[in-house]
Amino acid sequence: METLPGDKGVPPPSWVKHLTWEASPPFRIKWFNLAETRFRYVGHLKNSYNEDAPVLFGRDGQEIEPECGFNLCGILDETIPHT
DSSP: OHHHEEEEEEOOGGGGGGOOOOOHHHHOOOOOSSSSSOHHHHHOOEEGGGEEEEEGGOOOOOOOOHHHHHHHHHHHHHHOOOO
């Protein structure tokens, strides 16, 4: 976490207005990829939130459609060496 929930400098994302439950305030996070992931493992993943472009063409802060994000995290988890 880079900020605490509710930090004044973190605006709520646009999709929050569609939630049907009380959500915690937004906060910033920083992701670290601990493994090299080759294109051949993620090139098939398309992000519908980015005009169905391959997920590896996302911009900084690009939202990723939930199923695509789930699959991406699964691939990253498989490539991270576990000790």
